[in-house]
Amino acid sequence: MSLQNRIIPYFLDDSIRDVVIVFPGGGYSYTSPREAKVVCEAFHKQGFHGAVFEYRNELLTYPSLLQEGLGLLETFVNDQRIQRVFLLGFSAGGHYALLLSIHTKIKHQGLILAYPVVSSKEAIRHDHSFHMLLGDQMDEYIEECSLEDANFEHHPPVFLWHTMDDSVVNVENSFVLVDSLRSYQVPVELHIFESGPHGLSLATRDVAFEHLDPVEFEKKHQHVSKWLDLAVSWLKRQ
Numbered sequence: 014m015s016l017q018n019r020i021i022p023y024f025l026d027d028s029i030r031d032v033v034i035v036f037p038g039g040g041y042s043y044t045s046p047r048e049a050k051v052v053c054e055a056f057h058k059q060g061f062h063g064a065v066f067e068y069r070n071e072l073l074t075y076p077s078l079l080q081e082g083l084g085l086l087e088t089f090v091n092d093q094r095i096q097r098v099f100l101l102g103f104s105a106g107g108h109y110a111l112l113l114s115i116h117t118k119i120k121h122q123g124l125i126l127a128y129p130v131v132s133s134k135e136a137i138r139h140d141h142s143f144h145m146l147l148g149d150q151m152d153e154y155i156e157e158c159s160l161e162d163a164n165f166e167h168h169p170p171v172f173l174w175h176t177m178d179d180s181v182v183n184v185e186n187s188f189v190l191v192d193s194l195r196s197y198q199v200p201v202e203l204h205i206f207e208s209g210p211h212g213l214s215l216a217t218r219d220v221a222f223e224h225l226d227p228v229e230f231e232k233k234h235q236h237v238s239k240w241l242d243l244a245v246s247w248l249k250r251q
Contacts (some may be wrong), residue, residue, distance in 0.1 A: 016071045018081060020089045023053040023063040031097040031248070032062040033125075034089070038104025038212060041145035043069050047212070047220045048103040048127075055215055059245045062094065068109060074148040075158060082113050090119050099248060101125040104182055104212065105142040108160065111190075115163045123251045125172045125244050128179055128211055131186040133159035139182050161189040165197035172247045174204040174240045181211035202247055209237045216240070 020034065033056045037048035044067050053063025066085070073081060090098050098121040102110025107129025114124045130142045133155045147154050156162070171194055175187040187203065194201045214220040216238035221230035231238070 018068050018070050018073065018085065019066075020085055021065045021067060022089075022092070023050060023057070023065065024094055025057045025060070025062050027094060029094055029096050030060065030062045031099065031122075032064060032090075032095045033099050033101050033248075034064045034066055034086075034110075036066045036068065036100065036102035036106030036110040038102075038106045038128075039069060040139070040141045041069065041105045041109075041143075042072075042141070044106070045103070045212070045214075047214045048106065051219055052101070052215060055241060056245075061248075064089065066106075066109075068106075072145070074150060075146050075154055078109070078146070079112060079116060082109065083117055086113060086117055087119055090121075097122045097251075099123045099125065099251075101127070101244075102129060103127045103214065105130045105139070105146075107131070108142065108146075108158075111160050112158070114168065115160065115165070121169055123170045123172065123248065124168075125248075126174075126187070126190075127240070128175045128182050128213075129173070129186060129190070130182055131160050131190045134189075137183040137185040137189070139186075161193045163193070165194055165199050168194070168197065168199045170200040170202075170247075170251060172202045172244050174206065174243075176206045176209035176211075176213070176237065178208050179211045202243075204240060204243060206237045206240075209234055213237050 037044040107126040216234040218227035218231040221227035
């Protein structure tokens with residue numbers, strides 16, 4: 014695998030369409046394949062172009078990762094096949110997508126976050142993600158990377174979902190973000206599912222955890238799989 018961080022396009026065809034740029038999770042250690050191309054293919058069925066941001070081939074730390082991402086994003090969205098731009102981030106990928114969304118100068122129409130890492134506050138933060146993002150610069154940048162404290166003035170609408178009993182990334186990450194977005198009057202749609210483990214991705218058999226039977230995985234988590242239809246409906250209203 015190339016060590017170069019990059020955005021890989023998965024265009025549905027050569028038509029001009031809206032694109033969903035996917036930021037897989039992986040605790041800022043890697044980008045999970047369960048939250049990558051397979052997600053783009055799900056959006057293909059809804060008429061969207063897709064792309065995957067592989068941002069951990071080279072393990073850059075903040076703020077270098079931010080600056081690289083802003084440049085890659087700006088270059089990618091110049092493709093003539095792209096109409097409107099939406100970002101979709103899972104877990105730590107949600108943190109990165111939100112970070113870029115806050116700082117980018119490109120015009121994007123919305124942000125979808127799935128069980129995102131948001132806060133660096135000790136009580137609710139996902140420690141591993143911030144250690145991987147900041148390395149030996151934890152003390153210098155830890156507060157700066159608590160994204161619920163960001164300036165969301167003029168930020169585009171946000172769609173957000175989480176499960177209440179997520180034992181890896183505390184659901185409070187989503188709650189504090191929603192509170193902040195509301196304080197800036199950013200339109201936000203929030204869906205909280207009663208139960209489901211962290212990292213469900215599409216919650217279909219195609220993304221079942223390796224140690225589980227795919228059919229049983231899908232059956233158990235089908236209530237969460239509805240998030241995609243809800244998100245598509247939200248995208249079409251933007």
